[in-house]
Amino acid sequence: MDSQEFREAAKASIDHIVDYYENIESHSVVSQVEPGYLRQVLPSSAPQDGESWDLIRRDIDTKIVPGLTHWQSPNFFAFFPCPATYPSILGELYSAAFTGACFNWICSPAVTELETIVLDWLAQLLGLPATYLSSGPTRGGGVMQGTASEAVLTAMVAARDKYLAETLPSPGSVDEEEYEELLMHQRSKLVALGSAACHSSTKKAAKILGVRYLAVPTSSKAGFAMTGPALQGVLQTCKAKGLKPFFLTAALGTTDTCAVDDMGAIGHVLEQWSADFPVAAVDAAAAAATAANGTANGTANGTNGDSNARNSDVNSAPIRKKGEVWVHVDAAYAGSALVTPEAQQAIPGGMRAFGAFYSFNMNMHKWLLTNFDASCLWVTDRRWLEAALSAELHVYRNAYSDGGLVTDYRNWQIPLGRRFRSLKAWFVLRNYGVKGLQAYIRGGVARCEAFAGWLREKEDVFEILTGPVYALTVFRMVGGGGSKDGKDGEELANERTKRLYEEVNASGRIWVTSTVLEGKFAIRFMTANRLTEESHVRAAYELILETAERIMKET
Amino acid sequence: MDSQEFREAAKASIDHIVDYYENIESHSVVSQVEPGYLRQVLPSSAPQDGESWDLIRRDIDTKIVPGLTHWQSPNFFAFFPCPATYPSILGELYSAAFTGACFNWICSPAVTELETIVLDWLAQLLGLPATYLSSGPTRGGGVMQGTASEAVLTAMVAARDKYLAETLPSPGSVDEEEYEELLMHQRSKLVALGSAACHSSTKKAAKILGVRYLAVPTSSKAGFAMTGPALQGVLQTCKAKGLKPFFLTAALGTTDTCAVDDMGAIGHVLEQWSADFPVAAVDAAAAAATAANGTANGTANGTNGDSNARNSDVNSAPIRKKGEVWVHVDAAYAGSALVTPEAQQAIPGGMRAFGAFYSFNMNMHKWLLTNFDASCLWVTDRRWLEAALSAELHVYRNAYSDGGLVTDYRNWQIPLGRRFRSLKAWFVLRNYGVKGLQAYIRGGVARCEAFAGWLREKEDVFEILTGPVYALTVFRMVGGGGSKDGKDGEELANERTKRLYEEVNASGRIWVTSTVLEGKFAIRFMTANRLTEESHVRAAYELILETAERIMKET
Known part of the structure; x- marks a missing residue:
């Protein structure tokens, strides 16, 4: 397909897409095909000779559209929405045109920098504490991932390595066999928590990591939200069984009913839980850097003397306790509502409750007019991601990365390469x-x-x-x-x-x-x-x- | 943006994109901006009132393009390529328009079915044994993921759970504490293998899962490929230390030099390694189903009596040994070359060597004219993926899934939702x-x-x-x-x-x-x-x- 053919094909496709949207109500919302419908109408192998776009294009209408369930239909009241919008489609178009793997800053500086900026814009708009901003007081920042499931797994990996680094002796301080024994034992006691109503992605992440999962019970009495007393009960169970809670998903909008966990109570209960833990360095750099060097070391020094100030100012760095639970907020769908002040005011415990937590996730592709995928994850200290997820090869080295001047988002995520997702978010905002x-x-x-x-x-x-x-x-x-x-x-x-x-x-x-x-x-x-x-x-x-x-x- | 504005904006964007490609050589291949360039020219927050597309569009040229590294430039000789093509861009355009989360078959049957078909086409084209086909003898099949890093992690999770299911006693057959002790011990001995030259994604996946990683040494003498003797040596080390190898990445094209591991020798060495292992059921259904039920059970019954037939026919089901090593082929870049017969013939050990392995990955977005992301993963038994990655919520239930008639790709991957990636692959093929x-x-x-x-x-x-x-x-x-x-x-x-x-x-x-x-x-x-x-x-x-x-x- 040469440039001229592309111009014509693409412009016809634009008209085709507009027609699809303008006539979307003419389709059954859910596809009516039977399993296996497509194999019956497609050849069993790729063609030897290239086919014209006209031929391919006709098959979209006759073979693909009947097999679509129309998520964009105004009569789609299922699950949560997945809204495509025109500016967002333009974002995908340009993203495809500017394709690259973009794992490092130098692989396309605009891809990294626009993402950082747009996620700062969005964090402000959602009313998140400044600790989640890239320019905030705690080396926070945002990254776009594919889905909330990836975001929770990413956060849980960082949380696990943080917990191990903060609670095990330095590998050098004990002999290797003893260290292995301690590590193995500690790992076997790790438990991730979420409410019984939270999304299955937390349980799936725990299953992937091979750590235990415990559900905090919920009931209709509290509107299926996690309450302080229920969490307290599960923590006591953990204590009794010698289990080590290291991660908790707090749901802002559960899948079934959009329940919102009691953020204030979760913060309060966990503060009590960690009251006797040693205070970690306010600047976790040493610990994270050590962990990144392939060890699991919690020897960062220094404490903030003013422990009364713990989390007192939503926009200052919280005092962190070694071994405290990493709270991850799963606001995949409902988080978008926080662009309105009334939704911010309705959070139990207030937006300030998020100041003590470690990560926050919402999907622009669920309720913020940006097509799938656009899952936004913010952390209050990106060094824990980098410690858990960095993997170096000489071929990725460059002066900018070596100089520490830039963000290399590949170390904030599971995949190496990445798409230019922030473009569509920027267009939409x-x-x-x-x-x-x-x-x-x-x-x-x-x-x-x-x-x-x-x-x-x-x-x-x-x-x-x-x-x-x-x-x-x-x-x-x-x-x-x-x-x-x-x-x-x-x-x-x-x-x-x-x-x-x-x-x-x-x-x-x-x-x-x-x-x-x-x-x-x-x-x-x-x-x-x-x-x-x-x-x-x-x-x-x-x-x-x-x-x-x-x-x-x-x- | 209404339909008419979109028609105009999108058609102008098409011309813009063609112009970009036609003048791509006028740009410096690598962006010349300095870190932080974009923050200096963008506002510090999102606008209160919507802005016109004209305004946004101008910023693409003035603020984004200078920050791009031009992966599509003919003068880009770095890394591996990441080729966008016109039909592939059309695929992204339609995929964006038809946006949905598409985690289940019913969420858009065409998304699932086209993916299965296109990956069968491609597997045939690459000359993979029939065990990798959805319609093959072993319940194999392909799935499109974002990147090779996700693919190796996905395969490794399944491999780990397979190994544990096959080597631990049934949870019900010993008391809970004893089972936990065995599980903990077994987990702590697991080791994933790859060559010293293989991509960092295998090591990163092991780090994420918290399992050990050992590199098989390579040298210039064997062109940086993994050899049989080198693998043998590492297996002996594992044996001496009581470590349990459960996963091996075989590289078809290493990152640094495009070395190809000796596939035939790997198969041969691992066959010897597992010679004394018990033979597993040819139909692994029972084991996988039991594992999927939250247990780790290796009680599948029945053996194939004709052990001389082990892997003798590349297109028949291999005889599987319980606890054997899951070999994953990382052909991220070079796998695309297998569309030519000469590349198939050059594989050390021949294409038949892949018949004994468990998974194979190549990225259409690296060398097959499909823009990022389009990472294709095939497995010889999809039930191990489903056993490791299924997570159920009532809200996802439907008659088709419950009836077992359809593929629900969310159980073949880490994310829940998924894009319509196969569209661009279909257009390109x-x-x-x-x-x-x-x-x-x-x-x-x-x-x-x-x-x-x-x-x-x-x-x-x-x-x-x-x-x-x-x-x-x-x-x-x-x-x-x-x-x-x-x-x-x-x-x-x-x-x-x-x-x-x-x-x-x-x-x-x-x-x-x-x-x-x-x-x-x-x-x-x-x-x-x-x-x-x-x-x-x-x-x-x-x-x-x-x-x-x-x-x-x-x-």
Whole structure:
């Protein structure tokens, strides 16, 4: 394909894409194909001779589009959204054109520097404490990863190595065999924590690292959020069993219900937990540098004498205790809402609670108008990432890296190479502006409040289990006194809700997802998609109501 | 940005991108900016009001392009290439437009099915044994990941869990404490192997997993490839120390010199190593399923009685031994060359050697005309991935997944969500066709042979250390008898080559990278970029020669 063919093909593709968006409601939201559909219509091997773009292009409409589930449809109320926007698509276009592996600063300085700057912009916008800024008091900063799962694994690796470095003797101070024995024993006692409602990615990261995982129980009484007492209970269990908690995921918006853990209480409980731990150097450089040299050493010296000042100012460096738990905030979806002051004010414990934590993650690709993938991870001390994830080869060396003047993001992540992801984030932040982003977030929230209001008007049919919060309402059908054939109210509610869920999805007109809360089968209804307007929510509600009322009659 | 604005903006962007490619030689290959350049010209926070695309677009030229290192430049001879092509850019464009998280089949069946099909096409094209095909005899198949580093980590996690499942007693058969003790002990003895010349990603993966890493020594005598005797020696060391090798990276093209490990010898040595191990079930389903249930169980029953048939037919299921080493082939760059029969024939031990291995990785984004990221990983038994990486939440459940009819790629990788990466791979394979891909590979190889030929004509100035192989030549300047001021020949060769390296790069006209081989500072010269023609290589050679001759005079 030469330049002229590309000009024509690409411009036709632009029209094709706009047409796709303008007619997106003509498709069933969920693809209706059967498993294996594509193998039946594609050849079994690549062609020997090159094929024209016209031929390929036709296959997009006839073979690919029928197999798509339309995440951009205004009638997509499932999971969380994954919004593509026009400026974001332009970002991907330029990113593809400027392709490079970009693992080092010198491999394209703009890729590194724009990412640092845009993530500072975004951290400020979300109201994160200054400790998360690249220019803040603690060598913090942000990095764009692919997904929240990668972010939690990355944070957990750094947390593990921090814990081992801070709690084991220096490898040189004991003989090798003794050190190995201590390391092996310490590793075997490590435990990562998360709430029972937090995303499976924390458990998966623990499984990958081969460390234990314990869930802090949650219940409907506290809206499925992690509470201080529940965390306290799990810490006591760890103590009793000799387990060493080193990592905790605090959820800002759980997957099922968008519950928000009690950030203030988590900070308070962990401060008590670590009260007797030795205070680490405020500047963790020595420890991290030693750890980076392939040892696990916690001999950094010096303490900050004013221990009363611990975390007293949200924008100053927190006093760190050796061996304290690394708290990672998983705000993958709901974190985007923090661009509005009202969402910041609603955080239990306040935004200042994040000042004592170690990392924070939100996905611009979930609720901030940037297409997948754009997962933003901030840390309060990047040296722990670098200590855990640096791997050197001579071929990557250059004067800038050797001089320590620049950020080499390959040492902040699992992959080596990286895409120019910040370009799309930059386009979106600029093209929408803060006010545009706030308006979008508020629109999704308002639509969900309207939806919940309609459900409440029909309390003989529907029961809201959680929300509306962060544009998500979780509801079910009521079971009343049970059915004539002997099912009790709970059984009947589950049966009805499951039927409702299956039937509205089978219509192809909308897509919703389900969950089970304390045995209650429930429907999640999310209204945050970019193209969704109140009329779509109303139409979906009417489909749901009509179907529910029919089911009520039949059961 | 509305549809009309997008049409105009995107079409202007297409012209902009074509202009960029057509004038790419007008830029210095490596960006000339200083660290921190971008912060000086960007505001310190996101704008409150949205900005027009015209404003944003202007900043691309004035603020971003100067900070780019031009990986697409025909004068980029550094690292390995990262080729963007027009059909590949179209793939990214459509992928962005069709954005979804696509972690399950039902989240967009086309995303899953096209990936499976395209990776079968590619596996056939590369000449991989049928065990790597989704439709092959062993439940193999391919998955697209972001980078080779993710691929090796993913394979290593599966390998670790396989090893533990196959070598530990069933958790139920001993009491919990005893099992924990055994598990802890076994984990602490695990060791991953790679050659001293293999990419740092294997060591990094071992560091992430907290397992030991041992390098098999390499030397110039065997062209920096792993040999059978060297591997044998390391296995004996492991045995003597009680260490348990569970994973080995076999390099098909090392980073420094594109060395190819002796695949046949590796297979042979490991077959001897595992000769006394118990034979595992040919169908590993039971073991993998048990492991997936959160246990580490090696109680799969049944053996294939015909042990003489072990690995005898490259396209039949190999006989697996419990606890045998998982061999992962890292062919990140050079694997693309296997689209030519001559490259397949050059593999030491032949392509059939891969039949006994467990996973194979190559990056289409390195040498197969597909822009970053497009890392293809094939396994011979996907159930080990699923056992190690599955994490369930109710919200992801659906009838198709529950029915086991479909592939849910989220269980084959670390991230949950995924992009529609196969689209660009499909466009490239079709638009170029097999012949087009072969012609491209052969062009890069031929240009490098020409370059090496010119170096050989000047043996009073240059010495080739390795290659040309896979479009890479590694060379240095000669040191002769040393310098007048007392440096010996080796010192002088290093000093000269380092100067040559720095001076040709400082010109901005070309970019090369360096390495150190057995103390010899050397320049890597890679000729595989898409836009590189023989005239570019010749011009680069002349710059190198002219600079080298001046250095010879001055030293």
